[in-house]
Amino acid sequence: MSHEDDIRLARISARGVVQGVGFRPFVYSLAKKHGLRGWVCNTSEDVRIEVEGKQQDLDLFIYELEHDAPPLARIESVSAQFDAPAGYSGFEIRHSQSQPGKYQLVSPDIATCRLCLDDIFNRGNRRYRYPFTNCTNCGPRFTIIKDIPYDRPLTTMSEFKMCADCRREYEDPLDRRFHAQPNACPLCGPRLELTDSRGVTIGCDDIIRQAASFLRDGKVVAIKGLGGFLLACDARNSEAVTTLRRRKHRPSKPFAVMLQDVDEVRKHCTVSRAEEELLTSPQAPIVLLRWRPDSSICQECAPALKHLGVMLPYTPLHHLLVREAGMPLVMTSGNISEEPIAGQNSEALRRLGGIADYFLMHNREIYSTYDDSVTAVIDDGLSIIRRARGYAPYPIHLNFQATPVLACGAEEKNTFCLTHDNHAFVSQHIGDMENLDTLQHYERTLELYERLFRIRPEIIAYDMHPDYLPTKFALELAGKEGWKAVAVQHHHAHIASCLADNEEEGPVIGVSFDGTGYGTDGHIWGSEVIVADFKSFRRIAHLEYLPLPGGSLAIKKPYRTALGYVMALSGQSGLPPLVNFIDNMEIELIRKQVEAGINTPLTSSMGRLFDAVSALCGICTEINYEAQAAVELEARAYEAPAEKGAYPFVVEGDGDCQRIKVGKLIAGVISDLEAGCAVPVIAMKFHNTVAAMAGDACLRVQADMGIGTVALSGGCFQNRLLLSKTVRLLRSSGFRVLTHRQVPANDGGISLGQAVIAARA
Numbered sequence: 129m130s131h132e133d134d135i136r137l138a139r140i141s142a143r144g145v146v147q148g149v150g151f152r153p154f155v156y157s158l159a160k161k162h163g164l165r166g167w168v169c170n171t172s173e174d175v176r177i178e179v180e181g182k183q184q185d186l187d188l189f190i191y192e193l194e195h196d197a198p199p200l201a202r203i204e205s206v207s208a209q210f211d212a213p214a215g216y217s218g219f220e221i222r223h224s225q226s227q228p229g230k231y232q233l234v235s236p237d238i239a240t241c242r243l244c245l246d247d248i249f250n251r252g253n254r255r256y257r258y259p260f261t262n263c264t265n266c267g268p269r270f271t272i273i274k275d276i277p278y279d280r281p282l283t284t285m286s287e288f289k290m291c292a293d294c295r296r297e298y299e300d301p302l303d304r305r306f307h308a309q310p311n312a313c314p315l316c317g318p319r320l321e322l323t324d325s326r327g328v329t330i331g332c333d334d335i336i337r338q339a340a341s342f343l344r345d346g347k348v349v350a351i352k353g354l355g356g357f358l359l360a361c362d363a364r365n366s367e368a369v370t371t372l373r374r375r376k377h378r379p380s381k382p383f384a385v386m387l388q389d390v391d392e393v394r395k396h397c398t399v400s401r402a403e404e405e406l407l408t409s410p411q412a413p414i415v416l417l418r419w420r421p422d423s424s425i426c427q428e429c430a431p432a433l434k435h436l437g438v439m440l441p442y443t444p445l446h447h448l449l450v451r452e453a454g455m456p457l458v459m460t461s462g463n464i465s466e467e468p469i470a471g472q473n474s475e476a477l478r479r480l481g482g483i484a485d486y487f488l489m490h491n492r493e494i495y496s497t498y499d500d501s502v503t504a505v506i507d508d509g510l511s512i513i514r515r516a517r518g519y520a521p522y523p524i525h526l527n528f529q530a531t532p533v534l535a536c537g538a539e540e541k542n543t544f545c546l547t548h549d550n551h552a553f554v555s556q557h558i559g560d561m562e563n564l565d566t567l568q569h570y571e572r573t574l575e576l577y578e579r580l581f582r583i584r585p586e587i588i589a590y591d592m593h594p595d596y597l598p599t600k601f602a603l604e605l606a607g608k609e610g611w612k613a614v615a616v617q618h619h620h621a622h623i624a625s626c627l628a629d630n631e632e633e634g635p636v637i638g639v640s641f642d643g644t645g646y647g648t649d650g651h652i653w654g655s656e657v658i659v660a661d662f663k664s665f666r667r668i669a670h671l672e673y674l675p676l677p678g679g680s681l682a683i684k685k686p687y688r689t690a691l692g693y694v695m696a697l698s699g700q701s702g703l704p705p706l707v708n709f710i711d712n713m714e715i716e717l718i719r720k721q722v723e724a725g726i727n728t729p730l731t732s733s734m735g736r737l738f739d740a741v742s743a744l745c746g747i748c749t750e751i752n753y754e755a756q757a758a759v760e761l762e763a764r765a766y767e768a769p770a771e772k773g774a775y776p777f778v779v780e781g782d783g784d785c786q787r788i789k790v791g792k793l794i795a796g797v798i799s800d801l802e803a804g805c806a807v808p809v810i811a812m813k814f815h816n817t818v819a820a821m822a823g824d825a826c827l828r829v830q831a832d833m834g835i836g837t838v839a840l841s842g843g844c845f846q847n848r849l850l851l852s853k854t855v856r857l858l859r860s861s862g863f864r865v866l867t868h869r870q871v872p873a874n875d876g877g878i879s880l881g882q883a884v885i886a887a888r889a
Contacts, residue, residue, distance in 0.1 A: 135213045137166075138186045140177040142193065144204035145233045145522065147278040148309065150264035151175055152221050154198050156301040159219040162189050166214075169222035170277045172582075173230035180213045200238055200265060200410060202522070221301055224277040231548065231582040232276050234269065236518050237354045239412035239442035241266035243304065248444050254293065259336070259445035260318045260492065264308045266410070270521055271355050271494050272310060276580055280309045284493035291316040310492075318492035320445075325485055327477045336445075339488045340452035348372050350462055350476055350484035354443055355498035355517050355556075356469035357462025357476045359484060360386075362455055369428040369458060375483040377465045381753035382430035384414045384437035384500065386459040388450050393438055396423035396456065402505045411518030412442035413501035416848075425456050432748075434763045437502060442517075449488075461499050465753075466560050468569040471497035496576055497569070498556035506848045507855065512872050513846055515543070520556035521577065524870055524880060527631045528887075534574075534585035534611075535882035536598035538618070538875035540754065542566075544574055544598075545879035546583045547887055552628065553581055554871055554880050561597040570601075587612045589886035591621070591878070593646035614886040618645030618878070619656040620665040622841035625881030626873070627662065630866045634661030634839075637668075637829045637863075639822050639854075642842035642874070643683070643735030643755065652676070654733025654842075655788070657825040659833065662888040669779070669786040669825045671737060673730040677721040686739035686757045687749040688718060693740045694798070695722045697791040704744050704798045734818065734844050737790065741814050744797050745807045755843065762847050765815050767808035774816040779824065786828070788821055818844075819853035827861060839866040843874035 142151070147170050155168040159179055164186070166179035179189060186208075194206045240248075244263055247255045255261045262268070272284040280286055290298060294313050297305040305311045312318060322330045322339055332338040342349055346368040348361045359376065361368040363385045373379055387393045390404055397417035399407070406415050419425075419436040430436050439459065441447040450457060462470045462480055470476040471494040476487065502514035512519065530547035537544050542558040555573055559566050577583070588611045590602035606613035616624075622645075623638030640656045647653035648667075655671040675692040682688040687706055694703060695718070707715055721728045738758035742748045747764055748757035775796040778789040793814075800810050826838050838858050845851045851867065858865050871877035 134182050135180055136183055136186060137178065137180040137211045137213045138190065138208050139211065140179065140190065140193070140206065140208045142175045142177065142203065142206050143173070143233075145200070145202040145235045146175045147232055147276075148235045148264070148269050149200040150198040150304070150306070151201050153264065153301050153306045155193065156219060156221055158189060158192055164189060165216035165219055167216070167220045167222045170224040170232075170279070171230065172225070172227040172232055172276050174232065176225075178214070178216075179219070180216055198265070200235060202233070204233075204525070224279050226277060229582050231580065232278070233523065234273060234276065234278065234521055234580055236411070236520060236522055237269050237271055238266045238410045238518070240444055240447060244444065245447060248447065255313055257336070257448060258314050258317070259320060259443070259448055260310070260312050260490070261444045262308060262310050263304045264306065265304065267308070267310050268354055271496050271498065272492070273580065274495055278309060283309050284495050285310050285312070288312055288317055318490045321489050321491070323477075323487045323489065325481045325487070327487070330486070335488070336448050336452050339486065340449060342486050343453050343457065344455070347485040348375070348483060349486045349488055350480050351445070351449070351488045352473070352476070352490055352494075353446070354494075355496070356471040356494060357480060358459045359462050359480070360457045360459055363425045363429055363458045364455060366426040366428050369426055372458065372460075372483070373428070376460070379752045380431050380756060381465070382433055382437060383458045383460045384439060384502075385425060385429060386439050386441060386446065386450055386457045389440065392456075393417070393440075396420055396425050397436055397438060400505060400508075402508045406503060406505060406510065407438070407440055411501065412440055413503045413518055414439045416502070416504040416513070429458060432760045432763060434766050439500060459500075466562055467565050468559055469497050469499050496573060504848055507852050509867070510869055511846070511848070511851070512868065512870065513874070514541070514557045515554065515871055515876060516556040521553055521580070523551035523553045524628060525631065526550045526552055526628060526884065527633070530884070530887040531587055532583050532585045533587045533589060533883045533886045535589040535879040535886060536591075536602040537879035537882070538591055539593070539596040539598060541872070541875040542570065542598060543876050543879045544570065545883040546577055546581065546585065547883050548581055548583045551581075552880055552883055553577055553583075554877075557876060567597065567601070585611060587614060587886050587889070589614045589616050589882040591615075591646065591882070592617050592648075614889045616882045616885050617648060617665065619653055619658065619842070620660055621878045621881030621885060622873075623658060623660045623665070623839050623881065624662055624885050625871060625877040626839040626841040626866050626868055628880050628884045629868050629870050629877070632866065635659055635835060636661070636837045636839045636866065637826050637835050638665070638839045638841065639826065640842040641734035641818075641822075641844035643733055652729055652731035652733060654731060654735055655737070656732075657822075657829065659829065659835065662884050667785050668829050669781070669788060670732040671734060672787045672789050673732055674736075674790075675722045675725070675728045676731050676736065677718045677728045679727055679729055683736070683739070685750050686743040689736050690740040690743040691715065691718050692722050692728070693794060695719055697794055705801060706744060706746060706749065734842075738844065740794070741797055741810075744794075744801065745810055747807065747811070758844070758847065761811050761814070762849050764808045765811035765849055768806065768812040771809050771812035772816065773809075773813045774820050775813055777817065777821060779828070786825075788825070793817060815849050815853060818850055819857050822854050823857040823861060826858060826863060830863070836862065837864045837866065841868065841873050841877070845873040
């Protein structure tokens with residue numbers, strides 16, 4: 129037998145995030161290492177490899193291909209077929225192949241890697257202080273891609289012609305910038321520009337140094353980042369932060385802060401090992417950290433809160449600016465409150481000209497805008513609060529092959545979801561669907577996802593609430609396209625989202641606690657204990673229905689919710705001390721509304737119960753951002769960590785659906801207030817009570833139906849204190865508990881639940 133008889137050909141397909149992450153150079157080096165011959169190329173579907181050599185070398189090659197891939201690659205599958213050798217003489221990287229109808233996963237944008245940072249701060253490097261330095265291991269991805277396969281002509285870098293040195297790096301398979309599509313340098317790449325609020329260029333020798341000087345002087349600077357503009361100011365300067373709040377129309381909602389490195393973060397926050405790993409991860413999200421009392425970051429950054437949103441620099445520009453400024457910087461989305469983030473230079477000048485004093489811009493186009501992701505570590509596990517940069521558009525893996533579905537999401541914290549095969553593509557955070565700008569952002573992003581991932585929906589899913597803008601959009605689109613339309617109940621979608629997040633199908637006991645969800649009986653739901661899977665749900669228990677005097681006005685003014693609850697539960701005689709600062713005419717109006725049921729919808733919302741208790745305690749009686757009353761109530765509870773007490777509640781019902789009565793709970797809170805009990809103690813007792821409600825309801829369901837797995841979802845479970853207490857209580861009772869890890873528990877995860885329910889309808 130000749131030596132050639134031992135040679136075989138392997139045709140290999142690698143799928144997952146395998147483009148734009150240095151995968152082909154990795155394959156090239158791996159083939160050279162094992163003495164194999166053939167080729168590798170990108171297609172619209174996968175990375176395709178033909179390689180030939182001895183069987184043992186091929187087997188080792190395939191094993192290392194799957195197990196030793198570059199750090200940013202995510203291998204979903206590697207398949208191989210063997211054949212007779214083709215007689216290749218060497219190994220090459222071939223040009224990409226576009227295939228109609230095929231799709232490839234796209235990498236999110238990735239924070240600057242350590243090697244590129246070394247280049248930026250090395251005086252002898254040709255990229256010294258160059259703010260657009262990147263390689264195959266870092267830099268922009270999703271925000272610059274127009275279509276697949278991921279090659280420079282299909283990105284917003286196509287207008288920048290590489291110089292000879294950059295071209296040499298780009299074409300060298302052994303260089304870490306091989307086929308790094310955004311590859312550039314000061315000679316050939318994007319450039320910065322500094323302007324005033326009218327767009328007039330400011331001449332200076334060093335743009336970054338000048339921008340840092342403006343920040344030190346207390347000015348607000350709009351900075352063009354990866355996914356859009358951020359508004360920055362000195363986080364230590366109360367006057368500067370207050371000015372930014374006034375101009376941005378954001379009186380109290382917390383701002384995120386950017387710090388130079390982890391050592392600097394520790395001066396302002398306590399940081400666990402898990403939190404440090406999250407801060408320094410390639411995703412580099414905002415992480416909610418426990419704020420140190422001795423921090424120099426001013427309280428105006430996050431009024432009344434105990435946690436601060438912190439992120440590290442994730443682009444070369446951020447690294448250079450934060451280091452030059454030498455101080456913590458507020459870094460918040462470049463928008464007026466509730467609008468989409470500004471992405472283009474002219475748009476930013478138009479929309480942010482009344483907020484920022486100066487603009488630090490560049491001429492690399494952002495094709496798809498997205499915000500910074502917001503995360504927390506709860507009991508050493510990742511909790512995503514806002515899913516965007518660093519995470520989207522990577523899909524959620526489904527444990528079944530899904531029909532192509534478009535799920536339109538919720539009204540607040542909107543995302544949409546598209547399914548294709550066993551992938552669910554949940555969009556980046558879109559925002560609250562309250563204006564035309566947000567709807568247009570939604571439509572642009574949807575068109576991009578449909579194009580990138582070659583999805584033509586057959587089914588469209590939407591929330592049951594008839595007045596939600598995404599619902600109206602879905603029904604109009606379904607009528608125009610002839611798609612099957614599936615209405616999905618809000619809390620069923622929450623629990624289905626948690627199931628899909630954990631690659632499970634149920635049935636489970638679902639505990640869905642949130643602010644608002646349209647119920648099948650026409651009331652506003654929000655504290656639902658259900659038994660659910662992807663196909664159906666059954667409501668088992670909920671808070672008793674209580675009045676919201678003024679409807680949406682009560683949500684904005686929690687004292688109205690508190691008074692409405694007290695009046696309904698105990699009458700005029702039980703009015704709490706907070707009535708002392710409410711006008712008597714308004715009290716009388718609320719009383720009449722509650723008695724007559726005029727403009728007073730009924731709700732079983734857990735979010736509204738949080739609001740009522742927060743207002744009763746005098747913590748937050750009026751809000752200017754969603755869930756403010758509940759967030760501030762949680763913050764006060766942290767001041768009484770040792771408190772183990774709880775308030776009484778009563779469970780009533782006819783066996784079909786039980787009601788959790790809260791009259792004794794409210795009476796207990798008022799009694800404690802009148803007895804002079806400290807507000808933090810009351811806040812902690814309330815959290816203990818809500819966790820006990822969930823535990824009690826689950827035990828009742830288990831006794832009746834024998835189900836031992838619980839899924840927790842809904843915006844109330846973004847409350848780390850409540851989530852931690854509830855999980856511990858359930859586990860101590862023997863339950864297996866599912867929580868969110870890939871999508872938010874709040875309405876940002878609703879679209880995933882809608883999609884899997886519609887796919888199984």
